[in-house]
Amino acid sequence: MNARRLWKIFRLNFRMMYSRWFLAFIAFYFAMTFMASVSAMRTEDYAPLFRYLGVIALLLAGGGGSLTVVKSEVDFVFSTPVNPLVVYIAKTAASTVLALFLFGAATVYLPRPDVISHVEYAASLIFNTAFFAITAGASSLASIRRRILYAASQMAVAAVTIVKPELSPLYGLVYPSPFYVAYSGAAAALAFLAAPRNLLKELATNAYGVFAPRGPAGGGDAARVVGPARIGPTPWRAVWTTSVNGVWRMRSGGSEGVVVRRVNVFKVYLPLSAAVAAVYYVLLRLLPEVGFSNASEASFLVTLLSFYLLWWVFATSADVDLSGERLWLSLAIEPARYFRLRMFAKAVIAAVLLAPWAAVYVLASLSYPPAARLAPAVAALALTLPAASWLSAAYSGWPQIRDLDLPQSLFRFTLRGVLTAFLYFMFIIWLGVPYILCAVSMDKPALAPQLLSAADVASVASLALSAAFFYLTTYSPWASSIWGWFVNKLSENGYV
Amino acid sequence: MSIILLYVYECIAAEGLRRRFGGVVALDGVSFEVSCGGAVALLGPNGAGKSTVLRILAGLLRPDAGEARLCGYDVQRQPREAKACMGYLPEDASPFLDLSVRENLEYVAALRGLDGSAVDRAMEALGLGDIEDRLASSLSRGMRQRLALALVIMHRPRVLLLDEPLNYLDIPAQVSVIRLLRDMNAAGTTILVSTHIMSIAERLAREVLVINRGRIVWRGAVEELRAAARDAGERIEEVVARLMR
Numbered sequence: 001m002n003a004r005r006l007w008k009i010f011r012l013n014f015r016m017m018y019s020r021w022f023l024a025f026i027a028f029y030f031a032m033t034f035m036a037s038v039s040a041m042r043t044e045d046y047a048p049l050f051r052y053l054g055v056i057a058l059l060l061a062g063g064g065g066s067l068t069v070v071k072s073e074v075d076f077v078f079s080t081p082v083n084p085l086v087v088y089i090a091k092t093a094a095s096t097v098l099a100l101f102l103f104g105a106a107t108v109y110l111p112r113p114d115v116i117s118h119v120e121y122a123a124s125l126i127f128n129t130a131f132f133a134i135t136a137g138a139s140s141l142a143s144i145r146r147r148i149l150y151a152a153s154q155m156a157v158a159a160v161t162i163v164k165p166e167l168s169p170l171y172g173l174v175y176p177s178p179f180y181v182a183y184s185g186a187a188a189a190l191a192f193l194a195a196p197r198n199l200l201k202e203l204a205t206n207a208y209g210v211f212a213p214r215g216p217a218g219g220g221d222a223a224r225v226v227g228p229a230r231i232g233p234t235p236w237r238a239v240w241t242t243s244v245n246g247v248w249r250m251r252s253g254g255s256e257g258v259v260v261r262r263v264n265v266f267k268v269y270l271p272l273s274a275a276v277a278a279v280y281y282v283l284l285r286l287l288p289e290v291g292f293s294n295a296s297e298a299s300f301l302v303t304l305l306s307f308y309l310l311w312w313v314f315a316t317s318a319d320v321d322l323s324g325e326r327l328w329l330s331l332a333i334e335p336a337r338y339f340r341l342r343m344f345a346k347a348v349i350a351a352v353l354l355a356p357w358a359a360v361y362v363l364a365s366l367s368y369p370p371a372a373r374l375a376p377a378v379a380a381l382a383l384t385l386p387a388a389s390w391l392s393a394a395y396s397g398w399p400q401i402r403d404l405d406l407p408q409s410l411f412r413f414t415l416r417g418v419l420t421a422f423l424y425f426m427f428i429i430w431l432g433v434p435y436i437l438c439a440v441s442m443d444k445p446a447l448a449p450q451l452l453s454a455a456d457v458a459s460v461a462s463l464a465l466s467a468a469f470f471y472l473t474t475y476s477p478w479a480s481s482i483w484g485w486f487v488n489k490l491s492e493n494g495y496v
Numbered sequence: 497m498s499i500i501l502l503y504v505y506e507c508i509a510a511e512g513l514r515r516r517f518g519g520v521v522a523l524d525g526v527s528f529e530v531s532c533g534g535a536v537a538l539l540g541p542n543g544a545g546k547s548t549v550l551r552i553l554a555g556l557l558r559p560d561a562g563e564a565r566l567c568g569y570d571v572q573r574q575p576r577e578a579k580a581c582m583g584y585l586p587e588d589a590s591p592f593l594d595l596s597v598r599e600n601l602e603y604v605a606a607l608r609g610l611d612g613s614a615v616d617r618a619m620e621a622l623g624l625g626d627i628e629d630r631l632a633s634s635l636s637r638g639m640r641q642r643l644a645l646a647l648v649i650m651h652r653p654r655v656l657l658l659d660e661p662l663n664y665l666d667i668p669a670q671v672s673v674i675r676l677l678r679d680m681n682a683a684g685t686t687i688l689v690s691t692h693i694m695s696i697a698e699r700l701a702r703e704v705l706v707i708n709r710g711r712i713v714w715r716g717a718v719e720e721l722r723a724a725a726r727d728a729g730e731r732i733e734e735v736v737a738r739l740m741r
Binding site for chain 2: 001005008012015016071072074076077078079081082087204205206207208399403408409410412493494
């Protein structure tokens with residue numbers, strides 16, 4: 001394949017992934033980060049910069065879905081003579097833009113003594129970006145076991161960047177050297193070698209076998225549903241049953257074919273949530289002081305990060321949840337009533353799944369008192385996330401998943417998406433305010449009474465506003481208009 | 497390639513195709529061939545195995561056993577050559593929703609190594625010129641189907657595999673698409689069209705393959721079916737329904 005064709009494939013994939021306004025925002029973001037970098041250059045204190053790079057790495061670790069294969073590719077790409085690996089490389093290259101800008105914006109302006117260090121920086125930037133783009137791309141195609149491995153490798157890089165930056169390949173972005181060029185290059189090369197080449201090869205001759213092992217819709221489908229099947233007879237029971245029972249598709253070893261098993265989310269995710277909460281608690285107790293000035297700072301960061309990750313996982317899973325909605329079925333009853341029931345069910349589920357975290361933060365407060373301030377924030381998440389995540393996903397154009405269990409289009413980075421993410425960040429930062437105030441009060445005892453009072457006020461305000469939001473989106477007279485807009489938006493986005 | 501094709505009489509050949517999905521046998525030894533320049537309809541009830549046959553022929557599904565050849569190339573062993581000579585329209589095909597009509601065509605042209613004239617030709621053939629800058633997501637389902645057809649025929653394939661090609665099209669669009677496909681067939685393109693609807697089969701094909709429960713149960717000319725219907729004083733659909741039982 002010649003370079004011109006490859007460039008065209010790259011350009012059109014790039015066009016599918018990013019809107020023009022999003023690219024304009026990236027330029028704006030670049031300029032803003034320049035100012036922050038200038039202040040870092042003055043102080044030469046790069047510790048906050050490494051934390052920032054670590055957080056960026058964490059966010060990128062959750063972005064693998066952007067490379068998911070879409071239905072159009074099965075329809076029109078894999079039936080052409082092109083090697084799927086070429087398309088994969090073009091998509092991966094297009095997806096690097098985000099990581100390149102995020103890492104580059106924070107580090108490109110840092111002072112470097114000579115031309116060689118500029119070259120080393122450029123090489124480190126490309127290799128680190130490639131590492132995250134390749135692992136994210138590979139993750140979107142891989143089996144669940146491999147996906148966990150890819151995510152773990154990204155998380156490990158993010159974690160060491162925060163805790164012990166000199167162990168991270170991202171260190172070369174701030175202190176370029178041949179060693180970090182080689183280190184980040186090796187990480188990128190390993191990620192490339194671990195790409196699911198066999199699966200890509202398989203797509204050239206067996207794409208439907210990969211994505212639709214159950215056979216064509218309506219024919220030859222061997223799937224049997226195992227598990228409780230009593231849906232209804234009331235709308236609430238139907239909504240509750242379909243909210244609580246997720247569907248897992250599993251290949252059986254024998255001649256039974258694919259078994260579609262209904263899985264109760266409480267049986268799977270509640271123990272998982274409790275286990276991760278327990279890990280956080282143990283980590284908090286055992287946390288070594290490596291890389292931090294004191295244990296209090298380490299506890300502060302780990303606790304805050306655990307809360308942000310909790311929010312991230314719940315918010316993104318709720319978005320994905322929307323992709324499976326079928327409006328023509330769901331809206332057999334009046335929309336406002338349907339969404340009231342659905343949001344109520346989702347809020348109950350979120351509350352149950354988040355309960356271990358509220359408990360663990362209270363427990364953690366015995367050794368680190370500010371942690372208790374996150375318990376009301378967890379309650380606020382349960383009240384707001386179900387409706388907020390669906391509304392924001394509709395606004396930012398989250399694609400529906402239909403035939404072959406594939407999205408109808410790629411998730412596109414748009415200005416709307418940026419705005420939604422910004423609002424989300426503001427919200428999550430606001431929820432963390434009581435915790436931060438309480439943590440600061442430990443370092444400044446003289447101001448403690450005022451800071452703790454402010455934390456109380458912020459906690460009460462968060463809970464009250466979250467409860468008001470829940471009321472607004474479920475039982476209020478305005479709920480009907482909100483969900484009317486939502487249905488309209490989903491229809492515009494191609495949902496059926 | 498032309499030397500090879502010179503000696504190929506059958507542009508589509510399926511031999512002993514078998515495919516199971518778990519415990520269900522979707523195809524149970526399907527064998528048939530379509531001569532170059534032929535136009536054959538694949539008829540069958542829901543779940544008979546029509547889409548599975550087309551997917552195997554298009555190199556998008558591997559059979560458990562058997563062999564599929566297009567233009568003389570084994571679809572599994574020589575997928576590039578086989579795919580270069582064929583166009584496949586799946587049922588409910590979805591173009592790239594975040595690209596414009598022209599960009600959709602440019603993308604597939606780049607994948608197939610075609611130049612810009614192929615894009616213009618395809619747009620003209622399907623009447624997409626007026627909407628070339630519109631995003632595919634903003635098109636009606638019928639217009640998307642026209643775009644999907646344009647994506648499939650733009651490289652002037654020697655073999656066309658079509659799964660319900662007239663879905664969503666209004667009557668004038670159906671007429672023009674049928675005319676286009678007939679012209680392509682007259683110019684030498686081999687057509688295998690899967691459909692539930694007898695009238696579509698009658699308009700697009702000269703021969704019919706009836707498939708049921710994963711086996712070819714009847715093969716003959718459309719004219720034979722018409723004659724059988726005339727003799728029995730029945731509609732042609734009733735004759736076909738009897739064959740499917």
